[in-house]
Amino acid sequence: MSDSPYENDRIVNEYLLFHYGSHDEVLPYSHGPCEALDFAVRCVSESIDPSTLPRNARALDLGCAVGRSSFELTRYCKEVIGIDYSRKFIDAARTLQREGLIHYERIDEGELTTPLRAYLPDGTDPDRVSFLQADAQALPADLGDFELVLMANLIDRLADPWRCLERLPGLVRSGGRLIITSPYTWLPEFTPIEKWVGGKRVNGEAVTTEVGLKSVLEGRFDFLGSRDVPFLIREHARKFQWSVAQATIWVRR
Numbered sequence: 001m002s003d004s005p006y007e008n009d010r011i012v013n014e015y016l017l018f019h020y021g022s023h024d025e026v027l028p029y030s031h032g033p034c035e036a037l038d039f040a041v042r043c044v045s046e047s048i049d050p051s052t053l054p055r056n057a058r059a060l061d062l063g064c065a066v067g068r069s070s071f072e073l074t075r076y077c078k079e080v081i082g083i084d085y086s087r088k089f090i091d092a093a094r095t096l097q098r099e100g101l102i103h104y105e106r107i108d109e110g111e112l113t114t115p116l117r118a119y120l121p122d123g124t125d126p127d128r129v130s131f132l133q134a135d136a137q138a139l140p141a142d143l144g145d146f147e148l149v150l151m152a153n154l155i156d157r158l159a160d161p162w163r164c165l166e167r168l169p170g171l172v173r174s175g176g177r178l179i180i181t182s183p184y185t186w187l188p189e190f191t192p193i194e195k196w197v198g199g200k201r202v203n204g205e206a207v208t209t210e211v212g213l214k215s216v217l218e219g220r221f222d223f224l225g226s227r228d229v230p231f232l233i234r235e236h237a238r239k240f241q242w243s244v245a246q247a248t249i250w251v252r253r
């Protein structure tokens, strides 16, 4: 597990800024892709239809990282479980949950950094969240089922995404929703090519990840549609990763 990039302090700092940083803290320029800010908030707010959720709704945030979407889900759901494989990410999420804030460093240039604080978002309820360190490819058997499962930018970071996808029908209640977002950045260092869900040729035919997802989910889920979800990760003051995830939305039959 210690080989994982997500156990690195630099990445923990990067994700705290990505999830909790204010617009000025992340992108202090008058130009730049502002619409790509607040990804972890928009993943929830733009994908959820509150009218479809009962008062006692349960939600699962798979690959929750440092927890922003899990906290956002408490605006709509009575109980939220956030799961991530990274011990350091889960520790940071739990510190925020317990203390209401966490101190971290933003990299500006070389070894120059700015100390910052991430705060629990106003209006969210930390008591409704349980954070769990676990492998999305071998989830505990006793998680129960959920009205909502969010998998944000996880699928192309798994060694065996199919194992995770096969577990999903058992996790989403009939009528419940599944939201999968990903930029589909398939890399052999995370996922052996034979396990890629898409982004490759099969018997000479180009297979996109959307097509691959449909091949495994259709039958158990109805496909509601897809949309583009840009996001921006700041590496340092003058270098950013701008990506466009695709969100696919599914309803459990």
Ligand SMILES: C[S@@+](CC[C@H](N)C(=O)[O-])C[C@H]1O[C@@H](n2cnc3c(N)ncnc32)[C@H](O)[C@@H]1O
Binding pocket: 006, 040, 062, 063, 064, 065, 066, 083, 084, 085, 086, 089, 134, 135, 136, 137, 151, 152, 153, 154, 157, 158
């Ligand atoms: C690209 S990040 C996305 C995090 C977050 N959902 C977001 O959108 O900001 C991928 C996340 O998946 C987690 N992860 C990687 N492999 C995992 C596994 N086998 N089980 C659970 N989480 C995993 C990483 O620790 C990391 O938090």
